[in-house]
Amino acid sequence: MTSDSTARRRILTGVRPTGALHLGHYAGALENWLRLQREYECYFLIADYQVSDYADDLDRVRESVIEVALDWLAVGLDPNDSHYTIESMVPEHAELTTWLSWWVPLGMLQRNPTLKAEMADLEAGKSVPVAFFNYPMMQVANILMPKAHLVPVGDDQLPHIELTREVARRFNRMFERDVFPEPEALVGRVARLVGLDGDAKMSKSRNNAIFLKDDEATVTQKVRGMFTDPTRLRATDPGHVEGNPVFIYHDAFNPNVEEVNDLKERYLVGKVGDVEVKTKLAAALNTFLDPIRERRAYFEAHPSEVREALENGTARARATAQATMAEVRDAMRINYLDRLR
Numbered sequence: 001m002t003s004d005s006t007a008r009r010r011i012l013t014g015v016r017p018t019g020a021l022h023l024g025h026y027a028g029a030l031e032n033w034l035r036l037q038r039e040y041e042c043y044f045l046i047a048d049y050q051v052s053d054y055a056d057d058l059d060r061v062r063e064s065v066i067e068v069a070l071d072w073l074a075v076g077l078d079p080n081d082s083h084y085t086i087e088s089m090v091p092e093h094a095e096l097t098t099w100l101s102w103w104v105p106l107g108m109l110q111r112n113p114t115l116k117a118e119m120a121d122l123e124a125g126k127s128v129p130v131a132f133f134n135y136p137m138m139q140v141a142n143i144l145m146p147k148a149h150l151v152p153v154g155d156d157q158l159p160h161i162e163l164t165r166e167v168a169r170r171f172n173r174m175f176e177r178d179v180f181p182e183p184e185a186l187v188g189r190v191a192r193l194v195g196l197d198g199d200a201k202m203s204k205s206r207n208n209a210i211f212l213k214d215d216e217a218t219v220t221q222k223v224r225g226m227f228t229d230p231t232r233l234r235a236t237d238p239g240h241v242e243g244n245p246v247f248i249y250h251d252a253f254n255p256n257v258e259e260v261n262d263l264k265e266r267y268l269v270g271k272v273g274d275v276e277v278k279t280k281l282a283a284a285l286n287t288f289l290d291p292i293r294e295r296r297a298y299f300e301a302h303p304s305e306v307r308e309a310l311e312n313g314t315a316r317a318r319a320t321a322q323a324t325m326a327e328v329r330d331a332m333r334i335n336y337l338d339r340l341r
């Protein structure tokens with residue numbers, strides 16, 4: 001540990017191991033992580049305690065833990081500087097979740113809009129596990145464990161960060177100590193990237209994503225099948241640019257602003273077909289993804305480097321967690337045996 005790393009402010013953020021990462025993760029979160037990874041001491045968490053909706057598909061969880069680590073390495077998050085952490089290998093997370101749940105009334109979780117929406121999605125297919133209902137509490141524990149100052153996330157996570165701030169305040173007030181800082185949220189350039197199907201959110205679980213690891217042909221094929229402007233039947237009809245997923249992606253990932261503006265102008269007056277707009281989008285996405293694919297291929301061929309990243313990061317996160325838990329127990333005076341001297 002360098003003195004530099006002890007002085008830096010801290011970031012905690014994470015991903016659920018439910019699949020490989022997609023363009024929404026990049027624009028909503030990873031881009032900020034990359035930008036801030038040197039300025040902050042970063043704890044990047046693979047939240048495997050929080051995938052109880054995948055209880056019947058643990059194979060997918062096992063695979064996804066590695067997939068997520070590969071994607072992080074592929075985009076350029078440096079594991080020598082930040083801590084790649086597997087949540088369940090730091091069981092203190094479960095312990096802190098239990099304690100902190102004491103200070104959160106049921107209604108506070110029931111009113112959480114993200115949780116409500118996700119539970120409604122789940123309920124359509126199966127019953128909601130208790131662990132799922134409680135996952136925002138675990139996120140609170142994740143964030144407070146390294147005493148994070150900043151949490152860069154997509155905007156679906158904002159209610160959980162608000163909850164974290166509330167719990168930090170309650171704990172500090174209850175025990176009259178400044179144990180936990182109140183973390184700030186930082187939302188990415190694209191707060192919530194739409195799905196290929198025009199759904200409000202590109203999501204690993206919804207089969208509407210372009211993955212960072214998709215090869216060129218797959219990307220081209222997915223772009224070809226994308227939703228565009230449903231009101232436009234012919235290339236000569238004037239079209240809508242606003243809210244049109246193809247243009248949202250152009251804006252987010254095509255650095256050639258001139259080309260994008262020209263396409264938009266022509267689209268609005270019915271002077272360009274979807275095929276041209278999509279061909280140019282696929283080309284821009286493939287150019288963007290190429291270096292990521294290349295680095296991923298390197299790490300796929302060097303699994304011991306992936307293992308090392310996860311092992312070292314998790315060990316470091318565990319040491320941090322143990323220090324925080326010692327403080328928490330001290331604040332709460334969980335020292336029953338000391339009374340028996």
Ligand code: ATP
Pocket residue numbers: 014015016017018024025027028029152153154155156157190191192193194201202203204205206
């Ligand atoms: P799942 O459907 O399994 O929950 P997910 O795609 O929502 O998967 P998470 O692991 O839950 O991914 O989210 C990881 C991070 O990426 C969070 O900060 C989340 O806000 C952000 N994120 C996920 N999807 C998007 C998106 N479409 N646009 C912007 N940010 C996103």
Ligand code: MG
Pocket residue numbers: 016
């Ligand atoms: Mg999610």
